[in-house]
Each structure stands twice: as C-alpha cells, then as structure tokens.
Amino acid sequence: MLAELKHTLLRKRGQMIGWAIGIAAYGVLMVSMFDSIVGIAGFAEMMESYPEDIAAFFGGLSQITTPKGYLDVYYFNYMTVIIGIFTVSLGAGLLVNDEEKGVLDLVMSYPVSRTALFWGRVLGFLAVTALVLLVGWLSWVLPAQGTEMDLTWIEFLRPFAPLFAQVVLFGTLALLLSLVLPSARMAGMLAGGLLVGNYLLIGLSNLNEDLKAFIEYTPLYYYQGGKAIDGLNWGWLGGQLAVALVFSLLAWWRFQQRDIRVGGEGGWNLPALSRLVRRSARQA
Amino acid sequence: MMTGDKAIVARGLAKSYGKVRALRGVDLEVARGELFGFLGPNGAGKTTTIRCLLDLIRPDAGEIRVLGLDPQADPVAVRERIGYLPGELNMEQSLKVEGQLRYFTDLRGNKIDWGYVRELARRLDLDLAMPIKNLSKGNKQKVGVVQALMHRPELLLLDEPTAGLDPLMQQEVYRMLREAQADGATVFFSSHIISEVGTLANRVAIIRAGVIVEEAQPSQLVSMAIRRIWIRFLKPVNPAPLGEVEGATVLSQSNGLRVHLQVEGELDGLIKALAAYPVGDIEIERPSLEEIFLAYYEGDRTEEEN
Numbered sequence: 001m002l003a004e005l006k007h008t009l010l011r012k013r014g015q016m017i018g019w020a021i022g023i024a025a026y027g028v029l030m031v032s033m034f035d036s037i038v039g040i041a042g043f044a045e046m047m048e049s050y051p052e053d054i055a056a057f058f059g060g061l062s063q064i065t066t067p068k069g070y071l072d073v074y075y076f077n078y079m080t081v082i083i084g085i086f087t088v089s090l091g092a093g094l095l096v097n098d099e100e101k102g103v104l105d106l107v108m109s110y111p112v113s114r115t116a117l118f119w120g121r122v123l124g125f126l127a128v129t130a131l132v133l134l135v136g137w138l139s140w141v142l143p144a145q146g147t148e149m150d151l152t153w154i155e156f157l158r159p160f161a162p163l164f165a166q167v168v169l170f171g172t173l174a175l176l177l178s179l180v181l182p183s184a185r186m187a188g189m190l191a192g193g194l195l196v197g198n199y200l201l202i203g204l205s206n207l208n209e210d211l212k213a214f215i216e217y218t219p220l221y222y223y224q225g226g227k228a229i230d231g232l233n234w235g236w237l238g239g240q241l242a243v244a245l246v247f248s249l250l251a252w253w254r255f256q257q258r259d260i261r262v263g264g265e266g267g268w269n270l271p272a273l274s275r276l277v278r279r280s281a282r283q284a
Numbered sequence: 285m286m287t288g289d290k291a292i293v294a295r296g297l298a299k300s301y302g303k304v305r306a307l308r309g310v311d312l313e314v315a316r317g318e319l320f321g322f323l324g325p326n327g328a329g330k331t332t333t334i335r336c337l338l339d340l341i342r343p344d345a346g347e348i349r350v351l352g353l354d355p356q357a358d359p360v361a362v363r364e365r366i367g368y369l370p371g372e373l374n375m376e377q378s379l380k381v382e383g384q385l386r387y388f389t390d391l392r393g394n395k396i397d398w399g400y401v402r403e404l405a406r407r408l409d410l411d412l413a414m415p416i417k418n419l420s421k422g423n424k425q426k427v428g429v430v431q432a433l434m435h436r437p438e439l440l441l442l443d444e445p446t447a448g449l450d451p452l453m454q455q456e457v458y459r460m461l462r463e464a465q466a467d468g469a470t471v472f473f474s475s476h477i478i479s480e481v482g483t484l485a486n487r488v489a490i491i492r493a494g495v496i497v498e499e500a501q502p503s504q505l506v507s508m509a510i511r512r513i514w515i516r517f518l519k520p521v522n523p524a525p526l527g528e529v530e531g532a533t534v535l536s537q538s539n540g541l542r543v544h545l546q547v548e549g550e551l552d553g554l555i556k557a558l559a560a561y562p563v564g565d566i567e568i569e570r571p572s573l574e575e576i577f578l579a580y581y582e583g584d585r586t587e588e589e590n
Contacts (some may be wrong), residue, residue, distance in 0.1 A: 003390035013377065106431075109338050109368035110391035111360045259341035259435035262331075262372055 001120040004112065008124025012090070016128045020135040027139025030074050034185050035147050038065040059231060067149040071140075072226025075157050077137075080223060084195045085170030093120050095176040095255065105262045118252050122175070133160050142257035152230065159228040164241035166223050172247035179254040215273050218244065230236045237271050289440050291316045291470035295348035298494075299332055306332040307343065308494035314472055314487075320464050321485030321502070322374060322474040329494040330474035331371050334441050338368060351439055366393075368430035371443035371474070373424055375416050381405075383426055384410040388431050396434055398523055404430045407456055421448035434466065442473040446480060454512060458484055511555070512569040513545045518562040526561075531551045558589070 009016075063069025095118070098104040108117070140149075141156045174191035181187045198220045205211035215221045222236040291315055297310035307329045311361030314320045324330050335341045337348060338472075339355040348355055355362045375384050377558070389396040405412055406428040419427070425448045432440060440461070446454040460470050462486065475481050481488050482502045489499040498505065512535075527534040531548040547554055551568075 003387070006390070011376065014378075102370075103376060105335075105340060105370050106373065106375065106428075108340055109363055109366065109370070110388060111364040111389050111393070113360050164526070214290050222590070260335075262335075262370070269498055 001116040001123070003116050004120025005123045005127070008094075008121050009127060012124065012128050015086075015090070017090055019132050020082075021084070023132060023136040024139040027136055028143050030070075031140055031143040031147060031149065034067070034070055034149055038070070038148070040230045052150075067151050070086060070149075070226075070227050071159065071229065073141075076163060076225040076228075079163055080198070080220065081133065081196060081199050082131075083136075083163065084167045084170045085192055085259070086132065087125075088174040088191045088195060089166040089188050090125055090128065091174035092178045092184045092191060094125055094175050094178070096184040096187070099116070099261050100184060102262050107261050114256050115252065118255050121250055122252075124170075125171060125175075125236035126168065129171065130164065132165055136160065155229045158240075159224065159226050161232060162224045162228050162237055162240070165220055165237050165244065166219065169219050169240050169244040169247070172244045172251065176247045176251040179251050179258065290314065290352075291318070291351055291473060292320075293347075293349040294333070294337070295347045296434075297333065297348065298335060299329075299336060299341065299569070306494055307336070309346070310491070310494065310496055312489060312496060312499075314470060316470050317462065317465065317468060319380050319471045319484060319486045319489040320473070321481035322472065322491065323476070323478060323481050324491035325476055325589045327492045330476075330491055331443055331490070332494075333366075334443050334472075334474060337441060338363065338366065340566050356583050365438040367435065367437035367440045367442075368424050368465075369428045369432040369440075369442040369445055370449070373428040375424065375427065377415075377417040380413060380415050381410065381419070384416055384427065385412070385431060385434070392435055398438070401430060401434045404433055404460070405410070409461070410451060422450060422453065425484045426448055426453070429460070433460060436464075436467070436469070438469055440469055440471045442471065445474055446475075446477075454480075480484055487566075511551070513547060514567040515543045515545065515553075515558070515563060516565040517541050517543070518564045521561055526554065526557055527540055 064073050065231055095104065098107065108114070112120075137160050141153045144151065144156070152263055170191055173194070174187050177187035178184045178188055181190065198218045200220060201211060202220045205215045221238060222233075222240060224233055224236065290313040292312060294310050294312040296314075297307050298305070299307040307529070310329065310333055322330050324332070335541045337350050337355060337579050339359040342356065342544075350362050351365055353362050376387070377568070379387065385401060389398075402412070402542065404410075405426075408429060410423060410426040410430065416424070425446075428442070428444060432442060442461075445461070449457060453553050461473070465471055473484070487500065488502050488504075488505060489496050491497070494525060517540065520544075522540065523534050523537050523543040523545075526532060526543065528543060529547075531550070532552050533546045535544040537543045537545050545554070
C-alpha cells in the first residue's frame, strides 16, 4: 500500500504543483485586494444595490465587506466547483487511466493485492487533495497578516474542512463511476456534470422556493462554505465524509470483482450510432 | 485438485467477453522446470489464458492452480513467485527506465538484487537512464524482459517475449530463458511465431478458438503433419495404388516416372507400398511448424464453413 501511495504522490506531483500554484496565486491576489475593496467608499451600499436575483444566487452579498462574507463569496462559494473539477478528474483516472493505458495489467501482476493497490491510491488521492488545500489555506493565512482581515489561523482553516469533504465526496463518486462506466472520461464527465449541476441548483434555489425541497437531497446543500469560519457543523461534515467513504467502499468492492482490462473488453456493447444508421439504411 | 509437480494446471477454463467466447474449456498441464510453448493465431485465447493464470481476469468456469495455489484465492502469493511479461507492454511514460524498475522493486518489497538487474540490462544493451517515452518498441520490450526476470521467479509467464526485438536480442532472450530453466524455473511463453516455439520449447500446446487442439513435443507435431514427397521411378509406373494408401494423396505425376504425393501422418504405409515399385529416388519435404499450425487452422476453417 505504501509503495502505491508513494507512487501516486510522485506521479501526480505535476498536477498537484500546477493546481497549488494556481490556487495560491488566486488566494494571495484576493487577500491583497481585501483592504482596497472594503475601503472603497460606498462599496457595501453598491453590493446592497445589486439586483436581488443576483445577490440571492450567491447566497446574499450583505456581508461581503466582512472577512467572512468576503471569503464566502469570493472563494468558498465556487471553490467547490474549481477544486471539485480537479478531484473529479483525479478520482476518475485514479485506477482506470492506468487500465486504459494498459499499465495496470503489468502492475497487477506484482505481489500487491487489489485491496492494497486500491487503498494505496485512494490515500494518495486524499493526500494530493489535502496538500492542494493546505497551499490554498496558506495563501490566505500568511498574506492576511498585513491586512485588515482579522481572522485567526484556525478561523481561516475551518472552512477548508467542509471544502475538503465536499471535493473528496465528488472525487470518490468519480472513482466509483469510473469502475462502473466503460471509460474514465465518461465517469469524469458525469461526476463533473453532477457537481456543476448541483452548484447551479443551489444558486437557483435561492431564486425559486420550489427547488428548496429538492436540494436537500444533494451534497452541496450540506456545504457550509465561508460560514464555517464561525464554527463547523460536525454533523454535515461527518455526513459528507461518510458518503465519500461509502462511495470508496463501493468502488473498492467493484474493483475486487471486475476484470482488469487491457482494451477492447468491457463496455456496454451498445451498438454504435453509425452502425444503427447503416443498418436502417440497408433495411430501407 | 491434485497438482503434484505441476507448475500450471487448468481444467475446463472458459471465459467470454460479451458474446465473444475467448476460452471454451481450456485444459492445460505444465510440469515444473518445463519450457512450454503456447502457440496460436491472434485472438485464439493465449493472452486470455495467461491473464486468468494471474487473476487479472476471472474465468467464467473452470479451475486453475499455479505452483499449487489458486490464483483467485491467493493472488499475492502466486504473483510473488511469478515473472510476467504482457503481450501489450505499457509503462508509465513519465518515468525513466530505472525509475520504472525501482517502482517494480518497491512493489516486490525491495527484495531485488540490483546487481542482477544491471547485469540483465547490460546483456540486453538497455540504457537504464533513458526515459520510457523515448524508448522504441524493442527497447520497451527489453524493459519488460528485465522486470520479468529480475527477481529470479519460479515461473515465467511470457506473452510473446521477443516481439519487437531484433534477431540478436531474440537470441539473447532465448539464452536468458534457457538459463532460467537451467536454474529450475518453469517458462511458459505464448507466441504466434512457430519457429520460436520450435527452437525454444520442450513441449508445445496449440490453442485455436479458445480450445487446446494439440499438446506435444515440437518434433511429435512434425510427425503428425502433412508432408510433401517427390518420388522418381526407374521406369513408368501406375501411381494410382499409392493414392489409396491411408493418408496419401497423389498431387501430380509426370509420365509415371515422377510422382508428387501428400501424406498426412506416419509414412509407414507409403514406404511399405513403395517396396513393390522400382524407386530411383525419394525426396521428402519436412513440414515447417508453420505448415503444422496452418493445418490445424485450416481444419478449423473447414469445420466452420461446413
């Protein structure tokens, strides 16, 4: 398991560094802009004057001049989607990318059990995600020392916990889908689509009351975002991590059962559209 | 299942991919210490059989024992004692050869003698500092051979081991496999190159459409095959009775002085029939393993057409 964890970290280091640099640059930029933005005369009033629909989509803009509101709107509100896309692509390809490239065939001929391989890679996935978020946290907490963002390091850290849980949940969903669907790309697209769809649905539910009942069944409803600065909702956090664990366990079970493909096998054997068209043309 | 001194035992192995029946009841026994060739055309089931032995895929039916163990029940114990070279060799493109082999060493619990790894690489003229992505097919194959042999396994499962190698390197790999056998290892290799199997193997199995159709020594296969015989007679004869000998067919004749025959199986009947003729010369064309193989393959096509 340790060999796989080490290997996953080594292989993903390029992706991890790239994302960490991007996330860090964004964090530093937003911190450095805080004093200027809140210092603009009449900024709070301007935000208040935004059309209700737009303000509602972002969950309200009334607190945007406070560190909590600023972090919520400019960072944690959509970082679930940004970092979520990263973890979804990481999860979808965690095992199946190697399988599609034919690499897993050789790796699995070594004395490593499917369980060790699977959990070694999942641990690698969690470590890569945590490291990217750690850089994100540092990019706020370090430059904030010279600003008016009067938050402690722990207050900065708190909202990263639900962010971690949320992106891991969608990443493990992508992992599970990759072991069920015919390709990693399809799994990534579906999990990414569900993530973006859920995000839009949450925003739209602030405009349409009828959606409120429905969104309670979606993961992002239980995402605290910047509001976690005041304190974590441990029930929600635990629930999200529990769902991620269930997805992981299902993916592990599926990985135990299935054949390791080298290309050509598997798939749903759905007739290709072109073949259907040709057949109908012949019959006509 | 009693396995005794067998390195590989498979009974009634069946595997389908959707509607495609890749294996239709493979029965196979390979003794410990054997150099066993597994021969068949593309798509005959060679790779599927090997991948079942490693528990990379699970058979729909049948039983397998590898070195006395059930690969599904104890895959790690089986793989510890096996060296595997896949037919489609793919490796991590971002690593160098040494990095790839170090990763494989990690997966084997760091129990690899790197002096031996360097020795294998030297013999195959393989540069350990090269990035995998820059390697030619032949050089990638060399990495595959090194990783299969580097832990001195008890059993080598090699899917087309010399694919992409130049003739000199093919000979070096043959030497390595013979050395491994001399050290007590069992070598099970698949190939569709019949001359390779004929050169290397002590015993051969031919797989066709997911079924083992023949299992013998390479020389026995030759004796079972079709031969072409040219006979020159001292005076004109009627060759028709020769065509009535079991397994023999007269292909052509020239004024009763020169006859071209095809004989399937043993030559005993024909030799005895020729005792009554004034024979000047006999020329027997030894069948190549290619012809033997094609004979099985053609037989299958005829069955399918009927």
